[in-house]
Structures are given as C-alpha cells and as structure tokens.
Amino acid sequence: MQDLKKLEKEAEKAIIEAADEAVLRDVEIKFLGRKGTLTSVLRGLKDLSEKKRRELGPKANTLRVKLETSIGEKRYDLRKKELNARLKKEWIDISRPGIKTAQGHLHPLTASLREITSIFHSLGFDAVVGPEIETEWYNFDALNIPSDHPARDLWDTFWLRQDKKSAIKEKLLLRTHTSPVQIRFMGKNQPPLRIIVPGKVFRNDASDATHDIEFYQVEGLMVDKEISVANFKEIIQVFFEKFFSSGGGSAFSVKGGPASGRGGKEKINIRLRPSFFPFTEPSFEIDLKFPGSKRWLEVAGAGMVHPNVFKNSGLNPKHWRGFAFGFGVDRLCMMKYKISDIRLLHSSDPRFLKQF
C-alpha cells in the first residue's frame, strides 16, 4: 500500500517535471513500460493471496489509468509547446514579395472592351461584329455620305489596291468607323434592336500621342417605334457613370484611373453639343466632365438615325426610329489607366504590358 502511494507520488512528480517528449517517454517506460515499476506491481498481483490481490488489484489498475492519462495530457501539452516554438521559428515576414506566378497579362484594351461590353449587356445590348475591310457602299454611301459630300473629308481613308480580277467590283477600303455594321445588321434583323459593335477601325491620319492609324471603336444602335434624344441621354449617362465609377469591374485592377480618389456620390457630368454626321439627324457630340475638373472632354459622337440610313438598310423610316453612337475605346482606356500616348497600346514592350 505504502509502496503504491509512494509510486504514485514519484510518478506524478516525474511527469510534471518532464521537460520534453523524450524525458516523458523515459518516465512512461520507467513506470508503465514492460519492466516498469507499476507494471511489475501489476504482474506481481498473481503471486499474492486472493485477499491481498483484491485489495491491491483495483488500486494498481486505477493508478495505471491515472498515470496513462497524465502522461497523455502532458504529452499533448509538450507537443503543443514544441509546435508553437517551431512555428515561431518559421515566421515569415509577410511584407516580403510573394513568389511570382507564371500568369500573363491581358491587354488594357481587352479590359476596357470587356467592361464596355458588359455594361451594355446589362442594358440589353447584344455585341455583334463586322468586317474590317469594307466596301465604299457600307462605309460611306449607305451611311448617307455620297462621294461628293464634303463630310467625306472627316474620314481620311485607306483604300485597297484592286486588280481587275477582283471578284468584288466595288471599291474596297479599311473601315473608318464601326458604323457600317449598322447597315449590315439592320439589313438582316428586324427591329426592335439594341446592339453594340466593338472593333478595330482605321484612319489615314498623321499619328501622334493622341491619334493613331488604327484604333478601337464601339458603335451603338438602338431602334424601336418611339426612341428619343431623351432616351439616348439616359443610356449614355448610365454607361459613362458605370464605366468610370467601377473599379475595373472584372479581374483587372485599375491603377489610378479617374475613378480613384473620389467618393461615389459625385456624378460624372455629361452634355450634348450639336454636331454633324451625315448618318444621324439631329447629331451631337458627347462631352464629359469628371467631378472636381473644369474641363469638358469630348468622348463620343451620336445622333438619331437618319431616315436614309433606314432606307439603305431596307427598313421603313416611317415605322422606326433610333439612335446611334460611337466612341473611341483607346481614348477611354487611356483616360481610365492614365496612359499618355495612344501608340503605347500597340507596343510590345513587356514593361508596358506587364502593368495590367
């Protein structure tokens, strides 16, 4: 009896004092191992008299369970302590740069085009595309710009060299705007309709920081029974607000675009100014002004579809009305990402491309 009490005290002390798992293991072997002190007691029970065995047996077994539990708990504590010590050594300065992934970068124009397409999609506009090489008819005549019209000077045109064998007899050119797709689309689809046409266009113009010989445009067209200038104002207002207020909209981060550093409450100002396009009547330019800025920026051209454009598309202008608009994507993209030279958008310099 005395022996068991002593044993218990001794064991408890050893368990408490064990400094690490190895020591604890030794303690465990010392008391509970095959030749351990308590094990010997338990083994020796069979040699005792029945009376003694009944007295000592349960006590020894209880002690065994108790010690096993204590060692288990101690081991758990020691492990936790050791783990913590090890993890502490594994500390990483989280301000260190992460390991670079192998992902590439999408072009900033892709980000802008996607955002534009998605905003208009939410307003019910389908995206459609058309050819970059056009005939004189689709690019000019059908849009109410006959060859002797002074407005043709508004578009410096690249013409294609054609030989006599050419199966297309009409004069070919690189489209100067996405507007020909209006004619192509209305020729095949009955209103009501809402479309946008993103695409590349070409101008034979001197190139500088704000002009390039090719750039991207988005054309919009909405046709229904009773469409008004007021309806156009609403659509274009919603579009520009969304475009410049969203922080990129998709997986693309916006670095210091005009949208940053502004509370969401102030609105972008939009105004319409009279203008002239042969394919719209009335026609206007769209200017916008960012909150806090004093300057109006010209961003788009628009107007109510000219009756001749409906006629040339095979629609009766008495039955249908609509608005059309067009804007340069490069310009918006430059405004949003603060890119200073339009020609950078055709660059293959990784130092530019990897910023997006």
Next chain:
Amino acid sequence: MKFSYKWLKERISNIPKPSSVVDLLEMHAFEVESIQKEGDDFIFDIDILPNRISDCSGHRGLAKEISAIAGLKFKDKEPRLVESAEVTTKDAIEIKITDKGCVLYNARVLDNIKVGTSPKWLRMRLEAIGINSINNIVDAANYVMLDTGQPLHVFDYDKLVSKRKSKKLITVRGAKKEEHFLSLDKEQYKLSVEDIVIADDKSAIAIAGIKGGKRPEVDQKTKIIVLESATFSRGRIRSTSQRLNLITDSSRRFGAGLDPNLSKKAIDELAVLIQKIAEGRIYSGALSIGHKFPEIKQIIFSSDKARSVLGANIPDDEIKNIFTGLGFGIKPKIKNWVVEVPSVRKDIEIEEDLIEEVGRIYGYKKIKPVRARGEVVSAKIDQDIFFREKIRDMARSVGFDEVRLYSFVGEKELSLLSLDARKNVLELKNPSRSEYKYLRPKLTPSILMGLSEALKYADNPMFFEIGRVYRKPELKPAKDTPDLERSHIAFAVGNRIKDEESFLEMKGRIDAFFESLGLNDVWYDDSFQTPDEVTGGIAYMLHPYRFAEIKRGNKILGIVGEIHPDIRDSLKLKGSVSICELNLSVLLSEIESEKEYRPISRYPAVMRDLALFVPAETKIVNVQDIIENIGGQLLVDVDLFDIYEGEEVPEGKKNLAFKFVFQSHDKTLSDEEVKKVMDKIIKALENSDPSWEVRK
C-alpha cells in the same frame, strides 16, 4: 474659320460678351477652337460644321446664327446699288458655260475705278483675321467673301484676250488635258480634263472656285474690271482641290456646296463696295448665266413629332419663335405646319433637319434623360464572343502577355513568309508609310517583330495576340468583304537564357492551353503533307526539324515551331524564339463541340509505370500511339514523365518513362485486369520494333 467679334457686333443688337458668345455657339451650334484678343477686338477660330458652310462661312451668316440662339435682333442691311444708264454689262462681256460643273455664273463690269490702298477700316478688318491687304479692289472682294461667305473674283478687263473687238468672251469650260496654268502667286499647275477653268479666248484665267490666274491680275493701272460670282459643283471643286493639293478659302467654301442665290446677292454687294472705296461706274444689268433656283424651300413639319423625337415637351409657340429667329417662315395647316426655309440653309432638306434646329436652339441641356419605354429583352451572348474571351483568359493563364499589334505590315515582315503565302496579300493604295503598305496575311511575322523588340528588355518574353488576318481567298472568289478576313491567334516565346528551350516551353504552354479549353486530344504532326491556309506560309520560317502541325483528328488547327536559324540571324534575335499560330474559327468550333459534360467515374483509378529503352531518334508519338491503341478504353491517360539519355542508358538510346492511369466506368478494376492490359502493351511494344526494350 476666323471671325472678328467687332465685325459680328455690327450685325447684332446687344451682342453678349465674347466668352458668352463662345458658350452660346458651343452649346447650340459650333465648336470654338480658340478665342484671342487682338487690340480692341477678339478673334474666334470656329469649327464651322461642313453642312453649315453654305450659310455660316461669313460674318453675316454667323451673326444671324448667334442672334437666333440668343434671341437678339439681327441687323440686315440691303446694299443700295446705283447702276449707270449709259453702259450695260451685256455689251461689254459675254458668258458661255460649256461645263455642267458650273451651276450659275454672275458677272458685272465697272470702269473708271481707281486702284489704290484700302481705307483703314477695311485694312484692319482683314488684318484682324490674318489676311494681307493687297489693294482696294482685291481687299473688297475678300471682305465681301468674309462677310457673306461667297467667294468672288476680279479680273482686269483690258487684260482679257478676245477675238472680237467689241466684247470679251468668258468661257467656263473643262480644262484641256495637261493644260498649264500660272496662278496669281506664280505657281505652275498642270490641269486635267476633270477640272473646271474660267477662260478667255487665249487660255485659262482661273481654276474655277479655287484660284485666280496671273495674267488678268488687277494692278495699279487697272481701269475696267470684271467681277465674278459663281456657284460650282462641290464634288468637282473638291476633287480638283485634292488632286492639286491646293486648298484655299474659296475651295473650302465651294467644296462644301454654296447657294446659287447667294452668288447673285454677293456680286451686287461687291459692286457697291468697290464703288464706295474705288469710285467707278457700275454697268447696268448683271449677267447671270445658268440655272435658276427658288429662294425658299417648303418642308412639312409636325411639332408633335419633334417633341416625340427630342423627348422634350417644347410648346408650339417656342418652336415658332425658334423658326422665326432663324429666319424661317411658318404656315400653319390643320395638323402640320409648312416651314419655309431660305435656300442658303443648304443643310435643311427634310423634317428631321428642322427637328434638329428646334433641338439645338432649344438646348440639348434642357432635355431630361428618360428611360426608353418597351421591354428590355435580355441581350444574347454570342457563343463565339464568349469563347473568344475564354481563349484570351486561358492564353493569359498559361503565361502569355497579350499584345495588340498593327494590322499593317511592310516588305520586311512579308519577306519572312514563303512566296506562295505572299501571292494573295492585300495591298493599300495609299499607305501612310511604306512599312505599313500591306495588310498582314498571318499574325506570326508581326508578333515575331514584337518579340524581337521585347527580347531587348526581357529574358523570357511570351506574347499572344488574337486578331484578323487578310488575304484574297484562293479557292473561291470573295463575294463580300468578310471573305477577305480570318481570325487567328498567335503565340510567341523568346528565351535568351536557355537557348534550346523555347520550343518545349511553347509546347508545354500550348498543351496546357488546349487542356484548359477541354481539347486534351490535340496532336502534333511533323509529316507536313497538308499545308493549309494557316500553316502554309509559316512552315517556311521554321526550323525544319523543330516544327509540327497541330491537329485534332484530321482537322488542322495550326502550326508550332522554332524560328529558323537563318531568320533568327537576319533579325538578330537575342535568343531562341518559337511561335504558334492557330485558326481561331477552327479552334472555336472544336471548343464548342467539346462543351458537353462527361461524367466522372465513381470507381478508383489504378496507376502503373512503364519504362523502356528506344533509339535516341525514335519519336515519342510513335511509342505513345501503340500504347494508346492497345490500351483501349480502360487506359484513360498516358503521361510521359521522363526522357533520359546518359549514364545507365545504352549508347544511342534513350529511356522513356510513362505513367498509365487505368479506370473503368462500371467497376473497380482488379490487379489481374490491369495486368492483362499491361502485358498486351508490353508485348505490342516489343513486337513493333526489335530495338525497343521494355525494362522490367
């Protein structure tokens, strides 16, 4: 075009201050490029819209416009013409028009004029807007043009050559082939039959509507003058002006189209002004040869429609005021109105044009945004557009940076392609520069040039581009312009550190690209028996033993390969470069056909490894083909995870190590079942080539 504030002020009662004039014009009519203070005057540079040249290219017209916008009174002054009863124009000259490009030709004659310097007020007017004073006659003609918008010309009567003694004949005719012309500023021009000239009996004395000639120039001795005020076809003036590259104040106005009625008024104004500042006698009766045009156009107008189109509730009275201010007449009918528009407003022909007048004078600013009525039908997403964007994302995710390069290429890029591929290239008639003379028939040359630039700044640049390529179709003639274009995607990898690696780097990435698009069964064919539209011209640029066509089944998707060392040298590429170009339409159709979901097996997969020695030159695809053919349905994946040459491998051989994945959709496979297939594969490999040795 330049306009003087003081000049405009003469015509407008209580004209607002210059900055307000700018605001009014910008919000209701024209953009003002600049405003500059000149002495006690302000000079506006105004962008008169091309359809408003006919009425607003003179101070008078612009003043009328400003008055209408601001609701102010416009002061019109009719000139008081006093003709001499003793002499008549038709006794002095005769006009003959033989070219239809001249719509109307008016002429007047004055004699006893005194050529000299202009009065100060006139000189100042002209100089304010940058026109040099010449003499009182020329200045008067310029002044009347800047006031009315009608270009005018003055000839020295005595210098006109005539076959008859009694009168001079002025002919408006087509120029002769290669006819020579010496202009007032002593420039020589060679004309063509499409040009219109004003001629006397000897030769051309003016290029109609563009420039006067040297010979009949007014000088200090001039006593008798002929005034010309005409109207010409805008298209003819424009094309001559463009061909001769000669743009003048006159050609700019005629090229936009002018009102013939204006020419009649302007010539009288010029006669009156000359008489005022250079004395002289005005011959009676102006000559006016050509068509007559009504001075008023009548257009049916519905104010209800105008309100509906503008989306603004503008009262009838306000609309009437707008029209009256613009100088239009109104005749109310039962439902609609008849609006009478003066002929000088050439831009107004239909009801919509009148609606624009109402809208802009009323002010677009006052029109409130209104959501369109009618149901918003949710837009459809075009499958092609959707997958094109997915392709873009996947190309990016496997490490490529997107570029958007020019559609134009020059000789340099084309010279990289085979002669065959250059045959059908489309060329520009008027390129902006020779390096941009052609439309690219493939993406590869452009992206290669881009990459060679990038290699200057980066060790391992990787690009992709999705874009159109252009060519004359070979097989069937193009019916419409879409037949001249194709969409392609190209990839390029450059590596200037590990010289050998660009090809495998490319292949690994495009494999991952195809896999991410669900196209796991794309294969590489280096037999190159079937060059097609994508692959044909490009193979020529590639290393002959490091390129392949990319196929799925028998469909050719495109081509991949390392750039030929010759091209690498000639372009001075700083490293190894590989490219890949695919036909995007074929790729899209393959992706769309793969869209359906394939169920995942519920039973566990079993893995087995297999290694064999094969001769170093043996193609991996040949080994893999046998494995896949024999492996059948249960072998769901074969992965070559190691190729090893060197120690432990017999000389001239390489060790291939494969990992096989076996799986069934119906049950858990037993070891015996897998072993049966493995044994079959090993046997087939050993039988197919005695030099192949499966390692056991």
